[in-house]
Amino acid sequence: MSNILKFGIPKGSLEDATVDLFKQAGWKVGISSRSYFPTIDDDEMNCKLIRPQEMGKYVERGTIDVGIAGRDWVRENDSDVMEVCEMVYSKVSRRPVRWVLVVAQDSKVQKPEDLHGATISTELVGFTKRYFAERNIPVTVEFSWGATEAKVVDGLCDAIVEVTETGSTIRANNLRIVCDLMESVPVLIVNKASWADPWKRAKIQQIATLLKSALAAEGMVGIKMNAPNDRVEAITKVLPSLNNPTVAHLYNSDWVSIESVLPEKEVRRIVPELISLGAEGIVEYPLSKIIQPAITD
Numbered sequence: 001m002s003n004i005l006k007f008g009i010p011k012g013s014l015e016d017a018t019v020d021l022f023k024q025a026g027w028k029v030g031i032s033s034r035s036y037f038p039t040i041d042d043d044e045m046n047c048k049l050i051r052p053q054e055m056g057k058y059v060e061r062g063t064i065d066v067g068i069a070g071r072d073w074v075r076e077n078d079s080d081v082m083e084v085c086e087m088v089y090s091k092v093s094r095r096p097v098r099w100v101l102v103v104a105q106d107s108k109v110q111k112p113e114d115l116h117g118a119t120i121s122t123e124l125v126g127f128t129k130r131y132f133a134e135r136n137i138p139v140t141v142e143f144s145w146g147a148t149e150a151k152v153v154d155g156l157c158d159a160i161v162e163v164t165e166t167g168s169t170i171r172a173n174n175l176r177i178v179c180d181l182m183e184s185v186p187v188l189i190v191n192k193a194s195w196a197d198p199w200k201r202a203k204i205q206q207i208a209t210l211l212k213s214a215l216a217a218e219g220m221v222g223i224k225m226n227a228p229n230d231r232v233e234a235i236t237k238v239l240p241s242l243n244n245p246t247v248a249h250l251y252n253s254d255w256v257s258i259e260s261v262l263p264e265k266e267v268r269r270i271v272p273e274l275i276s277l278g279a280e281g282i283v284e285y286p287l288s289k290i291i292q293p294a295i296t297d
Contacts, residue, residue: 004046005194005203008058008067009038011049014186017089018068024214024288025207044203056081056189065194066204072099072163072184076127082195084188084208087215095165096185099124101178102170103159104152109178115139118158121151128161131181149173213289220287223267224259225279232256234277240266242290261290 009018009029019029022040029047030039038047050058055069056079066084074081088096103109109118116137121144122128132139144151148160153173161181164170170177188208194200220242227235229249236245241260248257258279267284274282 003044003199003203005044005066005200005207006064007040007045007047007207008050008055008064008069009047010052010055010068010070010186011036012051014052014068014070014089015049018186021087021089021211021214024217025210026289053077059189059191062191062193064191065200066188066190066207068186068188070097070184071187072097072124072127072182074187074189075182075184076124078126079189080192081189082192084190084195084204085212086185086187087211088185089215096183097163097165098180099127099161099163099182099184100167100170100180101159102149102152102162102175103178105174105176107159107176109159112179113137115159120159120161121148121157122161123148124161124163127182149175209291210289213291216290216292217287219264220261220290221264221267222259222261222285222287223282224257224285225274225282226250226255226257227277227279229254229256231278232258235274235279238270238273238277240270261287 009015015031019031022029028041031049036049038049040047048064050064050067052069053073053076055067056074056077058064059067059081060079068087071086074083101112109115112132112135117139119140119142120128121142123144125141125143128141132141142157144160148162149169151157152160152175159178162170167177188211190204195204232247235258236247239245239258239260240262242262245258245260250257271282
């Protein structure tokens with residue numbers, strides 16, 4: 001087949017979450033521990049496992065057409081790529097990660113300017129250098145090969161720039177966050193020449209739409225019920241919904257069917273009230289996708 005889209009699956013912490021997201025969106029991705037070439041049940045796609053830290057440069061070169069990586073690593077490499085959309089998911093939670101400036105609990109540093117002439121250890125060397133250079137704060141930034149928190153505890157550096165979701169590890173090491181430097185979420189990035197190709201662009205838009213739709217469905221359920229026509233107004237007032245509920249008259253009856261999409265956690269709260277208002281035959285059902293208009297920018 002002449003039309004093949006080369007897609008980069010992020011290897012590492014996002015790997016399993018990405019495979020699960022593709023499954024929910026409608027694609028089956030298979031990854032072997034002995035191969036860097038995942039299988040996918042789509043003849044128009046070819047997948048490769050790539051470290052998120054390197055995804056931007058491979059997309060920029062056109063080695064792959066499109067891939068998923070944290071926005072932090074795209075910015076770290078200053079990659080010249082197009083960002084199609086962001087997708088808030090990670091191995092721990094559905095919230096962005098933060099890159100933070102961290103010092104020892106007893107440090108006198110209260111703001112970045114206080115680190116004038118200091119040594120900072122981090123994996124995010126390029127971004128950190130640019131951050132301090134833009135603010136005219138002279139610092140030395142050293143690459144950390146891991147255990148970055150321990151370096152500031154042991155006095156091997158004055159501060160670190162580290163990634164966190166909850167801040168629990170930082171607190172556990174008796175460290176203190178001075179400020180946030182960047183918030184990052186996974187983003188779908190595409191090679192600019194690939195985006196200019198009509199077939200590839202349409203395929204990327206299809207993937208982006210369905211991945212976003214799968215994320216939108218998380219924590220949401222559908223609910224439907226029957227009710228007397230004269231109770232519709234009261235029921236819809238207490239029924240939270242993604243948009244306005246759907247109300248349809250039942251054939252040859254003065255009853256209606258009401259259907260809506262709402263957060264799953266709301267169901268337990270409203271069901272007793274719905275029953276008291278006259279709703280019957282209440283059915284809750286899971287959602288795999290909530291499909292929104294296609295991404296066209």
